[in-house]
Amino acid sequence: MTKYNLYFSIVKKQKIPYNNTGYFSKYICDYMDKKLPDFLKDCELPSLNSFREKIIEKNNQKFNRSLLYDVLSSQNKEICLSEKSLCNINDLKKENTYTVTTGHQLCIFGGPMFFIYKIITAINLTKKLKKSFPDYNFVPLFWMASEDHDFDEVNNVNFFGDKFLWNIDSKGKVGDVHTTAISELIKSLKIRMGDNENSHALFSILSQCYNGNTLSESTRLFVNHFFGKYGIVILDPDDKKLKREMLPILKEDVCENNLSKIINKTSFNFSRDYKIQAKVKNINFFKLTKDDRVPVTEKISINHILENYEEFSPNVLTRPIYQEIILPNIAYVGGGSELSYWSQLIDVFEYLDLVYPCMVLRNSVALLPQKDSKFLSKLGFDLSDIFRNFDELTANYLKCSENINFSSNKTKINSIYKSIMSIVDDQSLKDAIDSSRKYNLKSLDKIEKKNY
Template sequence: MKVTQIPFQKTGFFSKTMLDYLEQKETIQPFYNNFPNISGFQNQIEEKKNSFDVESRFILADALKNQYKNIEFSNETSENIERLKLKNTFTITTGHQLNLFTGPLYFLYKIISVINLSEELSEKFPEHNFVPVFWMATEDHDFDEINYFNFDGKKVLWNREDGGAVGRFSTKGLEDVFEVFSNHLGNSKKAQYLKQLFADGYLKYQNLADATRYIANELFSEFGLVIVDGDDEKLKEMFIPFVKDELEYQTSFKQVTKTIENLEKSYKIQVNPREINLFYLGDDFRERIIFEDGIYKVNNTEITFSKDEILKELKNNPKAFSPNVIMRPLYQEVILPNLCYVGGGGEMAYWLELKEYFEEVEVPFPILLLRNSVQVISEKHQRKLDKLDISLEEMFLNQTELLSKKVVENSNIQLDFDEKIKYLEAQFSDLKEIAKQTDVSFVGAVKAQERKQVKGLENLQKRLLRAEKRRQKDLVARIIELQNQILPNQSLEERQRNFSEYYLEYGASFIQNLKASLRPLQLEFTILEL
């Protein structure tokens, strides 16, 4: 195994928002609190310990014990749940949708990031405990985003009727998916493990939340991972004051809208708030709560409430109130003694909209950490890269740019016109000085001629390059094939492939190698050669 770290900027796959955040640019500093470094965590510990009471800790621990009652879990996880009762214990959290069989590879990278960060902080701050947490997005209702995973270039799909919170979905019908997936896997020892993991998760548990908890627990319980289901009555009781505030005053809409007005001057906005950022959750539906003409209405239903009625419903049935993307982060921070949220670029972007909202409701805003990203390179692919003289950084170039670069390097004729263009521009610079001395109106004509000549050279260069690509068609085909294998659909493989492909090849050592390689606070992209 060989590990190489390169800057996120070198991959070309990360947004301006994230790159500016990693560089702590002045334009983005107002939108986050402490930065993910050791001094930032020291500050965050002080802030959080003064805002999270002992009673909340016991409610959290008891709720988690209840959630784990039908599953076997490790001593490490058990001890971490108990530690949550102690005032010197804090969590490091990531979250994800309930994708079928974990979905894309970065499911693993998120969880290993929080595990490794918890271990690193335990070394830096031995007087405190740090618990890695995986937050299951059980209340999501975007079934089309989670009902499949990719295996060996094919989509393994679960077809069923949509409706309601996905965590409550019955696992009925996944027997057919299991049969299809099993046929793809073969009969090796590693394949048998994957089949057993899928079957024990989806064929033995009755709903998607329990099945996902089982699978995540099987993969990571030995590291003390604690898995949280927010669709829990006791946990939602802790959130009642903030839901009441939202229903009565629409605080999130007001504060996030104010933040967006400033954030959008420099960055793309990830999500926009609604006037009420809550859903009403039933057994088979999750619909927005809308306030119109003094009445609270549940969208696409006949359910309505007066103000007194909805506040009474909140008190008696808090589990029916489900936060949307704007309020879910607050819910997490209210019920967990959390220091840091670890997520992808899209998640970080919407968290950056929330700092003023957190300040208004007096909840500490967590540290935001861009999760580890990984590109796995097999020995076979590395040999091909070496043979084609493509470096690890070059591998991430836009395909057109990569082909042009390698064709130029491999050509025995001069294909780079940059020097010729510079020479031409120098000649026209002299002409412009002469024009200024004779007739200023003549300068415009000189500039127009310069643009025409430079454009002509650029077009000649493109035509020559196209001709050379045709002449070197074998090299071009080999580069295209290799890059497409490494970066499927010209995207990072972590967004395309499922962990089962690598488990089938490397077994349990795949997860072990990831854990040994990922360094969350280095804030760099990881290339793992296996």
């Protein structure tokens, strides 16, 4: 691909505790504070020692590393991999190499910014782990959700406040959709960006990545272009050889319906404190057809599964199990909702004798232009104030800008009433005066709230 200059700017960084934003669920706040219930302790924010323990546990779990290497080599042979990514794929054959996995739907052009943040979080974590455990290798791996069938969740991107929609008919796996008709959307993006070097650069990158390939191939090119130099390894789990490894969970779930019973029990316990993120089905697999992906609703014979296992696709609750069967994975990087539904699987992992990986919450970033930051400061606000509600911000602004001191006025009122009561002997009259004092203070409170 054509190389372009990259432009950087100095960014002022400020960290804000998750609890102070009001944007995160009770589950995530408890996860960060390490206050999850006892049965979810393995789901909490990991310490450095947590990763050490997972390395030991994972070392006792057997993987088909040769198969994983062969699939990754085959899937990535048509793209230009960096030396670091090639080295990481080769290292996966070694027993001392582990993955840090993140994944996402195949959103066009990367979709929402947290698509990017998840990958960056995974890459940064592998660097920290290598520094802490130099005898081991750690590979950042991006898991493409190529079998998802909800095209409406991946066919749009928000750009400069506008929503750009790739409006085509699509059925079945989104990974198989061809991007031939997306060129007009890319041109619309270029027009919105204006005529400048950056728009030309991005237009060229998107045109080369989304050049009539399938959406899976295009996403692979896109992620590799921006993160290949950091060693990212990209895996498409929709692979017949890999799917053979999930035969044990197909048998447990589709043939015997064992998994749903265990997940339902965990989910019930989870629901006592938190909102359930993923609904448990009696059977947690889809069946793939040429143009569709439909839920499996009844038991299927083991013989049929053995002969057609590649036709089955895990849902949101069996996908993590499939992932941990085929990967030497010690950590999963996800958003709040992902960490929540992963926690519903804590008991089924034990049942299947699988190592439950460390759960790592992806970084969350709010980007604020310098002019907006200066405007906030001018109004007397700090960066952390952007998460407060409008009424609260308005009240604080009025209080600061008008310099009203209601506390002082209340003190004066109390003093005046005290003076009046000192010259009155009748107790009933004193009670009436005191009631008047309380009424006026209460009225002042109402005025204060209105003004603020």
